[in-house]
Amino acid sequence: MALGCRPVKVVASSAVSDRYDQIIVTAVTARVPAKVNLQLSVGPPRADGYHDLVTVFHALALFDEVTVAPAETDSVRVSGEGAASVPLGGDNLAARAVAALTDAVGPGCRDEPGLAIEIRKRIPVAAGLAGGSADAAAALVACNELWGTGLSQQELVEVAGRVGSDVAFALLGGTAIGLGRGEQVTPALVSGTYHWVLAFAAEELSTAAVYAACDRLRAAPAGDGAGHSQEPPAGSWAASELSTALMAALRSGDPAEVGPLLVNDLQPAAISLLPRLRQALAAGREHGALGAIVSGSGPTCAYLARDGAHARDLAVALTSAGVCRSVISVTGPAPGATVLSTAADQRR
Numbered sequence: 001m002a003l004g005c006r007p008v009k010v011v012a013s014s015a016v017s018d019r020y021d022q023i024i025v026t027a028v029t030a031r032v033p034a035k036v037n038l039q040l041s042v043g044p045p046r047a048d049g050y051h052d053l054v055t056v057f058h059a060l061a062l063f064d065e066v067t068v069a070p071a072e073t074d075s076v077r078v079s080g081e082g083a084a085s086v087p088l089g090g091d092n093l094a095a096r097a098v099a100a101l102t103d104a105v106g107p108g109c110r111d112e113p114g115l116a117i118e119i120r121k122r123i124p125v126a127a128g129l130a131g132g133s134a135d136a137a138a139a140l141v142a143c144n145e146l147w148g149t150g151l152s153q154q155e156l157v158e159v160a161g162r163v164g165s166d167v168a169f170a171l172l173g174g175t176a177i178g179l180g181r182g183e184q185v186t187p188a189l190v191s192g193t194y195h196w197v198l199a200f201a202a203e204e205l206s207t208a209a210v211y212a213a214c215d216r217l218r219a220a221p222a223g224d225g226a227g228h229s230q231e232p233p234a235g236s237w238a239a240s241e242l243s244t245a246l247m248a249a250l251r252s253g254d255p256a257e258v259g260p261l262l263v264n265d266l267q268p269a270a271i272s273l274l275p276r277l278r279q280a281l282a283a284g285r286e287h288g289a290l291g292a293i294v295s296g297s298g299p300t301c302a303y304l305a306r307d308g309a310h311a312r313d314l315a316v317a318l319t320s321a322g323v324c325r326s327v328i329s330v331t332g333p334a335p336g337a338t339v340l341s342t343a344a345d346q347r348r
């Protein structure tokens with residue numbers, strides 16, 4: 001795809017006799033949400049190693065911020081929650097998103113040879129909340145603004161799909177259905193605001209390792225390893241379908257209808273790698289959570305509360321139970337990646 005630069009980077013100019021002023025954008029900051037999967041149905045492994053999914057993404061009001069600024073050389077700086085685990089080189093997902101956008105629009109859109117990317121993290125790393133994908137989505141919308149590339153959201157979604165499976169959803173936010181490996185996203189109609197409690201684990205889980213564990217559990221003969229008696233089955237190989245019951249519950253806006261319909265095929269795999277997640281989920285249910293699931297590939301556990309007051313009580317109860325590293329309460333759905341602020345210089 002060669003989309004080219006559309007508008008110029010000058011965001012304002014005024015002719016004053018023979019002189020004119022230009023406002024040049026020098027830095028752009030974007031904010032981007034975490035996600036939980038309300039349904040995560042996983043098909044068999046594909047030839048490319050990925051798995052076809054039927055998923056319902058739901059953005060949570062837990063945000064990272066990413067600032068991009070032209071620079072002499074490329075750099076990535078990370079601060080905040082889990083910063084030490086985030087790669088700073090070309091492996092960084094925000095840096096990969098910038099490279100994918102540059103490929104899409106052509107290097108002529110960039111005046112400076114390099115780009116400084118600064119990531120302020122509140123979304124824990126390798127936690128099943130798509131924090132890395134979120135940072136990639138934020139980098140895409142921030143660079144789209146900085147370089148004046150003027151790509152539409154649909155064009156950014158196409159670039160996002162090449163960076164990672166969850167990046168397209170982080171652009172969209174809200175609640176959305178994801179197909180393919182998750183990168184084909186369609187907004188879903190939902191009502192109401194949902195109150196969630198998130199329990200962060202001390203450990204990290206690699207997404208690839210959890211998918212591999214899911215394949216192993218499904219390939220194992222019944223009762224061999226996968227069958228921890230209280231756990232749901234590890235999921236079937238059959239083609240997955242969108243849960244019409246869940247979609248109807250989400251349209252009703254009633255968390256009591258939504259809670260029992262939450263489903264995650266990766267949950268048994270995440271529990272097989274971190275068995276203490278079973279206690280964390282049970283502790284939430286004991287304190288009245290309407291639904292308790294591992295978020296994505298884990299290890300974060302997500303609990304649906306009746307309302308804000310119940311979420312606060314649940315957060316206190318989970319903290320006292322000592323089943324996790326830390327606990328927060330958040331609402332969903334939240335908006336997708338959004339430009340928060342733009343710094344500019346006036347040049348003559």
Ligand code: C5P
Nearest residue numbers: 049050051164165166181182207208211
């Ligand atoms: O796309 P992303 O880089 O986020 O995926 C990380 C890893 O998770 C992949 O390398 C793959 O092992 C696994 N994955 C998968 N099927 C998906 C999404 C991710 O197997 N639909």
